Amino acid sequence: WKHAPLTFRAMLDNSRSHGEQVFVVYEDERLTYEDHFRRAATLANRLVEDYGVVKGDRVAIAMRNYPEWVVAFSAALAAGAIAVPLNAWWTTTELEYGLSDSGARLVIVDGERAERLRGCAVPMIVARADGDLPPGAREFGEVLGEVRADVTPPAVELGPEDPATIFYTSGTTGLPKGALGSHRNLAQSPMSVAYALLRSVALAGKDPASAAGQRRITLLTVPLFHATGCFAVLTATMFTGGGLVLMYKWDPGQALALIEREKVTMMTGVPTNAWQLLNHPDLGKYDISSLGGVSYGGAPAPPKLLERIGDQLPKRQASNGYGMTETTALAIHNSGPTYLAKPDSIGLPLAVCDVRVSSPLGEELPPGQVGELCLRGPNVITGYWNRPDATAETFVGGWLHTGDLAKVDEEGFVYIVDRAKDMxxxxxxxxxxxxxxxxxxxxxxxxxxxxxxxxxxxxxxxxxxxxxxxxxxxxxxxxxxxxxxxxxxxxxxxxxxxxxxxxxxxxxxxxxxxxxxxxxxxxx
Ligand code: ATP
Ligand code: MG
Missing domain, CATH: 3.30.300.30 (ANL, C-terminal domain)
Structure with a gap:
């Protein structure tokens, strides 16, 4: 038995080489790479043996950014299942929609979600239970049982084209759609993030090799259940052996304290996080000298934000990443000197991603003209779960139609002018x-x-x-x-x-x- 390289299993095996390095930090809890591997492999075996999970089954996750989220995600994938992260902000009805839409065999939740889903028919594993477990539910630690040093993940044959994840889109323009991502989509994500980083280092005239050797500690300020948190941060961290600092919930004051305490090198989230950090009265009170950069994406970042970062966090490299759930997060990226030169641009596409701007008739438009941004590449998913209509509408002729209006300049920099539906x-x-x-x-x-x-x-x-x-x-x-x-x-x-x-x-x-x-x- 052997596994293909472009799969999550290959990433998980590889992550073991980071052994005793700390992977996940949450409050005073620490999970090393070895701890994470053993727990994920143990839980994967439990999913197969106790819950009968087979390749392609859907395993849903609904919780805050707890370390158990990471373990549950890795375990689901290692068991050959499709991991289905659900939005933890969702109400009972919305969570039930996610479970029934994905046809989840089981759901791994935290105490708050367990309460919200009390009475739900899908078997439940509960981490951080608040009180009594709902009938039929089992406690996370009890399911895990003994975690042995010699554990091996289940032997499931997986290839790059096998489905790995269903992430729901944000639901900004309609009902959230389940974006079905493959192991290839997932496995390329850390490489794309690394490429974006190294390109920005090189553009800044520095040596990419020295930057590649630095251990990065990232403060994650957005949920893991969205593509950004998972693919631009979690999988990228795991691949490079970095540290991931999680928060119970976003709070700018708490973020400052964590940057100081954990010597965070990078804060990654949405533009709002960066604004709120800059506006916080305690910004000058903490030693945040470890922080080398602030990166954000997922929503428009007005040029004023970059100017404020330059004024209030001098020498920090700001980055703006454009991506969608359908592009496994990052697709286009602007950072460092090119971002300073073109603060209204989302930058250049990743090495793997083709970009074209289309007219309503599907013709490619020349630089300077506004049309629909279309993307293609191994970061782009092939369709939505259970939604042939939406799939046919969005994925046309091998191109993902983003619904965003954009233009490209002579140098290939992309500018988002608006969402077509917002205009x-x-x-x-x-x-x-x-x-x-x-x-x-x-x-x-x-x-x-x-x-x-x-x-x-x-x-x-x-x-x-x-x-x-x-x-x-x-x-x-x-x-x-x-x-x-x-x-x-x-x-x-x-x-x-x-x-x-x-x-x-x-x-x-x-x-x-x-x-x-x-x-x-x-x-x-
Ligand atoms: P839904 O598709 O359900 O309506 P959504 O499109 O908001 O929700 P996501 O996949 O989370 O769901 O978001 C992708 C969208 O976010 C992009 O299509 C774009 O409009 C916007 N976006 C992402 N990154 C940036 C960025 N750096 N600058 C401007 N807009 C961005
Ligand atoms: Mg969308």
Missing amino acids: VIRGGENVYCAEVEAALFEHPAIDDAAVIGIPDEELGEQVGAVVRLRPGVAATAGELQEFLRGTLAPFKIPVRFWFREAELPRNPGGKILKTHLRKETLGL
């Missing part, structure tokens, strides 16, 4: 929300902003903005409009502003929930 069309003129939002962020009073279309009889749509001001700073709609006149054409300037005291509604991927905002402000 406001005012009197036949396209207004890209992301552009107006970025212009708003330049105003010193703005803490957060979202641009939406207001239905208009005459013009089709008008531009509106929902804004949150920074505490203690005042600005009126008139002042904001006057400010925008300096950078935007008149038709792009919001005619109406809504001022909000509360934070703008965002999903765990850092994306503003515009459907919520439209409902709240316009009743649509």
Whole structure:
């Protein structure tokens, strides 16, 4: 029996070479690479022997970023199952949707999710139980039993094309879809992340070899159940033998304390995490000299964010990564000097990823013209679970149609101008929300902003903005409009502003929930 190299099993076996290095840190708990291997292999055997898991079965995971999440994910894959991470923010109904949509054979949860799923028919393994287990559920440690040093994972034959994961998309534009990823998609992810890193080191004129030799400690500020947390961070960390610092929940003050305590070298999450760290009153109070970089993606990052990082975290390398659940996270990346030179670009595609900008008729558009961004490569999944209609619509002629409007410059740098579904069309003129939002962020009073279309009889749509001001700073709609006149054409300037005291509604991927905002402000 032997396994193919481009599979998770190969990664797991390889991770053992990092042996006694610490892999996962959570509060005062530490899991070395060897601990992780033994636990994952032990649990994988339990899944096969106690739960009858066979190749291709779905094993769902629904919990916070606990170390058990990592062990459960590795165990599911090592057992030959398809790992199905569910959004831990989901309600009972949504979790039940995830379980039935994926046809999960069992679900591995934490205490909070166990409560939410009490009464659910799917067998449950519960880590960090809060009280009584739901009937029929078993406790994680009890299932694991004795963890032996000589344990070997089950002998399941897997190849690169075998399915490995179902990650649900964020549900920003509709019902979350299950993105079915293969072992090849998964196995290329750490290499793509490494490539992006080494390219940015090389572009900065430094020696990639010295950077490759440094042990990285990453603070993960987003959930593992989204592609970014899992593929841009977890699998990449595992491949390189780095450390992964997990948080109970995102909290900027706590993040500062953890960076100091764990000597974190990189913070990875969504742009909101970076903003909140910069805005935190304790930023100057901690020794965060270990931090070499801040990277984010998953949602638009206005150029102002890069400027603030330059001012408040000097010498730190900022990176902006573009990716989707369907691209196994990273696909396009901007970092270091090229990011400073082109702060409004998401950068260059990964080595493995082809990019084209298409007209509505499917023709490739020349540089400078805006069209739909399409992607192709071993990081792109082949389709959605159980959704032939959505698969046929999104994967056309071998290309993933992203639903994002973009342009490419003469040097191949990609610029996201908007999500096609967000764009406001005012009197036949396209207004890209992301552009107006970025212009708003330049105003010193703005803490957060979202641009939406207001239905208009005459013009089709008008531009509106929902804004949150920074505490203690005042600005009126008139002042904001006057400010925008300096950078935007008149038709792009919001005619109406809504001022909000509360934070703008965002999903765990850092994306503003515009459907919520439209409902709240316009009743649509
Ligand atoms: P759904 O597909 O269910 O509507 P979603 O598209 O938000 O949800 P994800 O796969 O988490 O689900 O997000 C991918 C999208 O996030 C991209 O299509 C793009 O619109 C946006 N995005 C990701 N990275 C960036 C980035 N660096 N800059 C701008 N937008 C980004
Ligand atoms: Mg999407």
